[in-house]
Amino acid sequence: MTSLPLEDNTNSLPTTNPEPATIVLAGATGALGLLIAHHLLQRGATVRALVRPEASTKAEAESLRLQGATIVKVDYNDKAELTKACTGATCVVSAVSGLREVIVETQTRLLEAAVAAGVPRFIPSDFSADFTKLPEGSNRNFDLRREFMRRLDQAPIQATSILNGMFMELLKGQAPLILSGPRRILYWGDADQPLDFTTMVNTAEFTAAAALDPSTPRYLRVAGEVASIRGLQVAATEAMGKEFRLLRAGSLGFLGTLIKVTQTIAPAKEEVFPPWQGMQYLHNMLSGQAKLATLDNARYPGIRYTQVRELLATK
Numbered sequence: 001m002t003s004l005p006l007e008d009n010t011n012s013l014p015t016t017n018p019e020p021a022t023i024v025l026a027g028a029t030g031a032l033g034l035l036i037a038h039h040l041l042q043r044g045a046t047v048r049a050l051v052r053p054e055a056s057t058k059a060e061a062e063s064l065r066l067q068g069a070t071i072v073k074v075d076y077n078d079k080a081e082l083t084k085a086c087t088g089a090t091c092v093v094s095a096v097s098g099l100r101e102v103i104v105e106t107q108t109r110l111l112e113a114a115v116a117a118g119v120p121r122f123i124p125s126d127f128s129a130d131f132t133k134l135p136e137g138s139n140r141n142f143d144l145r146r147e148f149m150r151r152l153d154q155a156p157i158q159a160t161s162i163l164n165g166m167f168m169e170l171l172k173g174q175a176p177l178i179l180s181g182p183r184r185i186l187y188w189g190d191a192d193q194p195l196d197f198t199t200m201v202n203t204a205e206f207t208a209a210a211a212l213d214p215s216t217p218r219y220l221r222v223a224g225e226v227a228s229i230r231g232l233q234v235a236a237t238e239a240m241g242k243e244f245r246l247l248r249a250g251s252l253g254f255l256g257t258l259i260k261v262t263q264t265i266a267p268a269k270e271e272v273f274p275p276w277q278g279m280q281y282l283h284n285m286l287s288g289q290a291k292l293a294t295l296d297n298a299r300y301p302g303i304r305y306t307q308v309r310e311l312l313a314t315k
């Protein structure tokens with residue numbers, strides 16, 4: 001009996017799966033942070049959720065634990081503790097929310113810890129319209145992002161900001177554009193100006209994919225839908241089955257004056273989103289100054305982007 005030559009299997013030996021990437025997530029207990037954690041875990045990442053001690057007993061922290069994230073209690077003022085929490089990660093993602101103390105100072109401490117721990121990549125808590133092109137003073141929260149951006153761009157780490165326009169969900173509540181009672185689309189300026197909208201879920205899916213992608217550029221831009229005020233009118237009419245009309249409240253110059261008046265009579269400077277801040281976002285979008293120039297939607301196949309009409313039709 002002739003013996004068959006032994007197959008050389010050295011090139012086809014079953015390989016053990018590489019270690020899953022470890023992503024450090026700050027602000028994981030927040031609305032966007034929870035969604036990012038969920039999508040990172042779905043993509044097979046190991047998620048290390050940084051949580052302030054006072055938030056470690058919150059329901060959100062328990063939900064993260066149940067989904068498989070590791071909760072790491074950290075004092076953001078303790079550099080050694082923060083550096084240890086970042087050690088071994090391939091990317092630090094920040095989804096914190098706040099004013100100067102959080103967006104500039106806390107994120108700087110997190111950035112320094114990421115650099116000290118040798119983490120190669122950092123995604124800051126930007127998640128907004130394109131603030132990079134806006135003049136100083138046109139949006140208080142965007143000024144803070146640019147202030148942190150200047151520090152980030154000096155740091156020896158690969159940074160990627162996710163720019164997603166307005167969270168689409170705001171069209172159902174906080175953003176006073178679609179008025180379902182009087183069935184009007186309220187706006188200032190030009191009804192044909194294109195505007196960027198992305199749901200929080202789509203933003204989180206895209207961010208999770210970007211966190212696991214080692215070769216991201218400095219900016220990634222995504223918009224679930226680009227719609228003008230007239231486009232919102234069509235979407236609202238179709239979603240509600242009732243006709244919506246346009247209501248032009250004035251020019252962008254007039255909106256600028258309204259912002260100044262509101263800042264004077266209701267300053268609420270310690271709030272992250274006082275009414276005048278929301279009006280600043282609207283001004284930035286309606287003027288086209290914060291429009292996303294190009295879109296990277298197709299970079300991560302498999303993400304299905306929710307459209308405005310679909311979102312408005314959901315309860």
Ligand SMILES: NC(=O)c1ccc[n+]([C@@H]2O[C@H](COP(=O)([O-])OP(=O)(O)OC[C@H]3O[C@@H](n4cnc5c(N)ncnc54)[C@H](OP(=O)(O)O)[C@@H]3O)[C@@H](O)[C@H]2O)c1
Pocket residue numbers: 026027028029030031032033051052054055076095096097098101102106125126127128129164165166167170
């Ligand atoms: N594009 C848009 O339309 C839009 C709309 C809304 C928000 N955003 C942006 O999306 C991002 C996430 O916002 P969100 O709505 O998810 O925020 P959120 O629900 O308020 O959550 C904020 C997170 O930040 C953490 N945090 C707050 N202060 C902190 C501090 N001093 N040190 C450390 N962590 C702190 C909170 O932790 P604790 O649980 O410990 O409090 C929480 O995990 C922000 O960049 C926000 O500006 C964008």
